[in-house]
Amino acid sequence: MNTQTIVTALSAVREQKPLVLNITNYVVMNNTANGLLAMGASPIMAHSRAELAEMMAFSGALVINIGTLDSVWIERMMFAVEQANQHGKPVVLDPVGCGASSLRTETSRRIAEAAEQLIIRGNASEIIALAGTGANAEANSKGVDALDASEAAVEAARYLVRYYRCSVVISGKIDIIVTDNSEFRLHNGHSMMPFVTGMGCTLSALTGAFAAVGETTGLAAAAVLGVAGEIAAEQSQGPGSLQLNLLDALYRLDAETLMQRLRMEQP
Ligand SMILES: Nc1ncnc2c1ncn2[C@@H]1O[C@H](COP(=O)(O)OP(=O)(O)OP(=O)(O)O)[C@@H](O)[C@H]1O
Ligand SMILES: Cc1ncsc1CCO
Ligand SMILES: [Mg+2]
Structure with a gap:
């Protein structure tokens, strides 16, 4: 993976417009659907057991976000993962x-265990908590916001990669993408981004779009959202306009700007 493969993956998303099936939380359904559309993918939010099997057959990827979990949804999420496996489709887990x-x-562990082609995208506290004692780290979780820095979650991410045979994206000031054979660090994004709810959920949704076109590490999604997010923040007075400007920045992002702005540390 290098800058060129990220640019190529973005073109592939825009050409193929992959359908991304989302079982996501009530807070971010609108943001994440708009984020996918603005980048060039096609979102669908679905929850009924009666349609999940049919829809998974023609969707490119499944995004499971546990943000507003309840007992009915857990069963649906497990069923959707089963369907994704049956159709050989990648699953993105956002363990909110x-x-x-x-x-x-x-629930996060059950979903991770079940998914055969898995990418996990969470903030540092979520990644540390998901790995649990397996990674010898203590998470500082009080809610959905990260209280740990990305670097503190790297050992946990490595553990998850081995344990679930997946790829892990730790988001935060630095985004760290951990795969079975490499680690990338992205220094894009903006300090205003955590003041808008669901930026991480948007990252997970975009990760689904890239996975649908064969970029199954999460790197391209983190690069695109990081660059679009910093462009949007530079044009925003605060979180209200950032939320809207992000959609414009995702829509307008071209290969040249992406390559110019990307600050990636490669292994
Ligand atoms: N301090 C920061 N500086 C630069 N970029 C940031 C910062 N914090 C977060 N980001 C960016 O914001 C995006 C979302 O990451 P974050 O870790 O805040 O997700 P999250 O905690 O899961 O959010 P949510 O649960 O609200 O969706 C990523 O693209 C990340 O790079
Ligand atoms: C605030 C919040 N609560 C549950 S999900 C969610 C959206 C950000 O993850
Ligand atoms: Mg989150």
């Missing part, structure tokens, strides 16, 4: 608030 309750931690 993992560590803040045992329900969230246990």
Whole structure:
């Protein structure tokens, strides 16, 4: 993976407009659907057991976000993952608030265990909590916001990569993408981004779009959102306009700007 493969993956998303099936939380359904559309992908939000099997057959990827979990949805999420496996489709897990309750931690682990082609995208606290004692790290989870720096979650991410045979994206001031054979660090984004809810959820949704076109590490999504986010923040007075400007920046992002702005540390 290098800058050129990220640019090529973005073109592939815009050409193929992959359908991304989302079971996501009530807070971010609109943001994430708009983020996918603005970048050039096609979102669908679905929850009914009666349609998930049919829809998974023609979707390019499944995004499971546990942000507003309840007992009915857990069963749907497990069913959707089963369908994704059956159709050979990648699954992105966003373990929102993992560590803040045992329900969230246990459900995240069940989903990760079940998915055959998995990418996990969470903030540092969520990644540490998901790995649990396996990685010898203590997460500071109080809610859905990260209280740990990305670097503190690297050992946990490495553990998850080995344990679930997946790729892990730790988001934060620095985004760290951990795969079985490499680690990338991205220094893009903006300090205003965590003042808008669902930026991480948008990253997970975009990760689904890239996975659908064969970029199954999460790197391209983190690069695109990081660059679009910093462009949007430079044009915003605060979080209100950032939320809207992000959609414009995703829509307008071209290869040249992406290559110019990307600050990636390669292995
Ligand atoms: N301090 C920061 N500086 C630069 N970029 C940041 C910063 N904090 C977050 N970001 C960017 O914001 C995006 C979302 O990451 P974040 O870690 O805040 O997700 P999250 O905690 O899961 O958010 P949410 O749960 O609200 O969706 C990523 O693209 C990340 O790079
Ligand atoms: C604030 C919040 N609460 C549950 S999900 C969510 C959106 C950000 O993850
Ligand atoms: Mg989150």
